[in-house]
Amino acid sequence: PMGDYYKDLEDYLTALEKAGKLFRINEPVVKETGITSLARLQYRGLPESERRGFLFENVKDAKGRKYDIKVATGIYASSQEIYALGLKAEDASTEAIHKKWESALINPVETQLVDKAPVHDIVIEGDKLLEDGNGVESLPIPVELPGFSGQIRTSTQVITKSAKTGIPNMGNYSAHVFGKKKLLWEINRGNQGIIHWREWKELGKPMPAAVIVGGAPSYFYTASAKIPYGVDELTVAGGFSGEPVKTVKAKTVDIEVPADADIVIEGNISTEYMEPGNAFGEYTGYMATDVWLRPVFDITAVTMRKKATFVHIMSQFPPSESSKVRVISSDNVYKKFLKFDAKVPGIIDVAWHEMSQAQWCVIKIKKVNKSHPWQVLNLAAGYDTRWGKFFIVVDDDIDIRNLDAVIWAMSWRVQPARDMRVIQGKMPGLDPSAYSPGASHEEKEYPGGVGASGVLIDATIKYPYPPTSLPRKDYMEKAKETWERLGLPKLNLVAPWYGYELGYWPDQFRQDAEDIVKGEHYKIGERLAKLREKV
Numbered sequence: 001p002m003g004d005y006y007k008d009l010e011d012y013l014t015a016l017e018k019a020g021k022l023f024r025i026n027e028p029v030v031k032e033t034g035i036t037s038l039a040r041l042q043y044r045g046l047p048e049s050e051r052r053g054f055l056f057e058n059v060k061d062a063k064g065r066k067y068d069i070k071v072a073t074g075i076y077a078s079s080q081e082i083y084a085l086g087l088k089a090e091d092a093s094t095e096a097i098h099k100k101w102e103s104a105l106i107n108p109v110e111t112q113l114v115d116k117a118p119v120h121d122i123v124i125e126g127d128k129l130l131e132d133g134n135g136v137e138s139l140p141i142p143v144e145l146p147g148f149s150g151q152i153r154t155s156t157q158v159i160t161k162s163a164k165t166g167i168p169n170m171g172n173y174s175a176h177v178f179g180k181k182k183l184l185w186e187i188n189r190g191n192q193g194i195i196h197w198r199e200w201k202e203l204g205k206p207m208p209a210a211v212i213v214g215g216a217p218s219y220f221y222t223a224s225a226k227i228p229y230g231v232d233e234l235t236v237a238g239g240f241s242g243e244p245v246k247t248v249k250a251k252t253v254d255i256e257v258p259a260d261a262d263i264v265i266e267g268n269i270s271t272e273y274m275e276p277g278n279a280f281g282e283y284t285g286y287m288a289t290d291v292w293l294r295p296v297f298d299i300t301a302v303t304m305r306k307k308a309t310f311v312h313i314m315s316q317f318p319p320s321e322s323s324k325v326r327v328i329s330s331d332n333v334y335k336k337f338l339k340f341d342a343k344v345p346g347i348i349d350v351a352w353h354e355m356s357q358a359q360w361c362v363i364k365i366k367k368v369n370k371s372h373p374w375q376v377l378n379l380a381a382g383y384d385t386r387w388g389k390f391f392i393v394v395d396d397d398i399d400i401r402n403l404d405a406v407i408w409a410m411s412w413r414v415q416p417a418r419d420m421r422v423i424q425g426k427m428p429g430l431d432p433s434a435y436s437p438g439a440s441h442e443e444k445e446y447p448g449g450v451g452a453s454g455v456l457i458d459a460t461i462k463y464p465y466p467p468t469s470l471p472r473k474d475y476m477e478k479a480k481e482t483w484e485r486l487g488l489p490k491l492n493l494v495a496p497w498y499g500y501e502l503g504y505w506p507d508q509f510r511q512d513a514e515d516i517v518k519g520e521h522y523k524i525g526e527r528l529a530k531l532r533e534k535v
Contacts, residue, residue, distance in 0.1 A: 008216075009072075009214040009215060009216075009309055012075070012216070016053055019081075021052045022052055022054075023054045027058060031060070032143045035142040038054070042078070049079060052074065053074045055071075067138070076325065077328070083221075084097055087217065087240060098349075101333075103240075105236060106336070108235035108238060111245045114246045116248070117248035119263070122305070123301060123303045124138075135302045141153070142312050145280075148287055153174045154211050155315055156212055158172075159256075160197070161196060161255065164199055165230070170212070170234060171233075173186065174280070176278070176280070184296060185269055186294055187294075188430070197295060207268065208250075209267060209269050210265065212264055219261075221240075225330070226334075246260065253301075262308040262310070263305075264304070269295045270297075276293055277290075283323060283358075285317045289437050290444065326358065334380060334383060335349065337383055338350070338379060345368055345372075348365060361388050361392070365395070365460070373460050385425075388426075390455050391455070392409075394460060397496065397502075398459075402494050410457065413461050423455075426453065465502035466504050466505060467505055472498060512527075
C-alpha cells in the first residue's frame with residue numbers, strides 16, 4: 001500500500017492474502033456454473049469471521065474456452081474484517097470504520113486527471129469488438145445463480161455525468177451482456193443515474209457511460225452508498241485516503257474513469273429506445289422477474305490493464321457482499337446526514353440490519369425531549385425515497401447491532417397506538433410485498449397511487465423505568481474476573497450484561513438491596529411486618 005490507499009487491485013489482493021483472507025483456486029472452474037456456487041457456500045455455511053475472498057485463476061466457459069483473465073469474488077465485503085481491510089481502517093471495529101467514513105464524507109478530495117493509465121494498456125474498439133472472443137467476450141463474467149439467472153451481468157460501478165452540470169455519478173448498477181456490443185442497463189427508477197439519463201434525453205443525445213471493474217476497494221464502497229445527488233463519489237473515495245483519485249479520459253466517450261481500474265467498458269446509452277430485460281437474482285433474496293424496459297448501452301470500447309482481473313460482486317440472497325457493503329455504507333451515510341447535515345443533537349449511532357438490507361434501520365439517540373425521536377424518525381424516513389421500511393429510534397442503553405436488544409426495546413418500551421406511525425409516499429423498488437409480479441409498471445413504481453409504506457417506531461423510554469433485572473455492574477465485573485481466572489470458555493458479552501438504573505428506583509428499595517447483599521434479609525422482614533394490614 002502507498003500512503004493510506006492501495007495503488008491497484010493486485011496490491012489489495014496481496015494484502016488480503018497476507019491477512020489470511022483469500023482463497024486461491026487453481027483447479028479449472030466453469031464460469032457459468034462453478035464460480036458463484038462455490039463462493040456462495042461460505043455465506044450459507046461459515047461464520048462471518050471465517051469468510052474470505054476467492055481468486056479463480058483457471059477459468060473456462062461452458063463451451064470449453066479458457067480465459068486469460070482471472071475472476072475474483074467476495075474480495076471487498078464478505079465480512080466486516082475484509083471491508084475494514086479494504087478501507088484501511090485502524091482495525092475491524094464499527095468505530096474505526098465510522099471514523100474513516102465520517103472523515104471521507106466531510107473532507108472529500110477532488111480527482112486528479114492524468115494522461116496515461118494502466119487501464120489503457122490494452123484498448124479494443126471499432127471492428128475489433130466484433131471479433132470472436134475479443135472485447136466484452138474476453139471477460140469471464142460469471143453467471144450469478146446457475147439454474148435461475150436469465151442473463152450474465154456486471155454488477156460493478158457505472159459512471160455517468162449530468163448533462164447540465166457535468167458532475168459525475170458513480171453507482172453500483174447492473175450491465176446485462178446481451179451481445180458483442182450490447183449491454184442492457186438495469187437501473188431502479190429512483191436512482192441518480194436515471195436523473196442523468198433524463199437530462200440527456202431532454203437534449204436528444206445518447207448518454208456517455210463507463211462500466212468500471214476492479215481498482216481500489218473504495219470505489220465499490222462509495223458507489224454502493226446513498227451519497228447525496230451532485231456529489232462525485234470518486235471525491236469521497238479520495239476522502240478515504242486523503243489523496244486524489246487519479247482519473248484518465250476514456251478513449252471513446254467523454255467520461256473520466258479511475259486510472260487504476262482493471263477493466264473499463266465504454267459506451268453510449270440510447271435515449272431513443274429501450275429493450276425488456278430478463279430474470280435475475282436480487283438482494284431482496286428473491287428472483288427479480290420484472291422484464292420492464294431497460295436503456296440500451298452500445299459498447300464503443302473495452303480497455304484493460306495487462307493481467308487484468310475481473311471482479312464479481314456477490315449479491316442476491318443475504319448475507320452477501322452487497323448486503324454487507326449496503327449496511328455499512330448506509331449506517332455511515334445516515335449518521336452523517338442526521339448528525340452533520342441536519343445537525344440533530346444526541347445522534348449516537350445508526351445501524352441497518354443486514355438480513356433486511358434496505359428495510360430495517362435502528363437509530364440510537366440521547367433523548368433531549370419527547371418530540372426528539374419523531375424529528376429523527378421523520379428525517380431518516382425522508383432521506384431517500386426507496387430506502388427503509390422500518391425506522392426505529394432507541395435510547396442510548398440499547399445495542400443497536402444486536403437484534404435481541406432491539407426486540408427487547410420494542411417489546412417493553414413501545415405502545416403501538418401511541419408510539420408507531422405508518423407513512424406512505426415511498427417507492428418500493430424491488431420489494432415484492434408491494435405488488436404482484438404481474439402488476440403494471442405504473443403500479444410497481446407507486447402502488448395504489450399512494451406509494452409504498454413505512455413504519456416509524458419510537459422505542460425510547462417515555463418516563464422513568466425501574467432498573468434492568470441483572471446483577472449490578474460491580475458484582476458482574478468481579479464475576480467476570482473470576483470467570484477468566486477459572487479458565488472458563490471465552491466470553492462474548494452482549495449489552496446489557498449488568499443491571500443499571502433507569503430513573504425509577506426508590507431509596508427504600510435501594511437500601512433493602514444493600515441489606516440483602518450483607519445477608520440481612522430478616523431486617524427487611526421486620527420492616528415489612530410493621531406494614532401489616534387487616535383484610
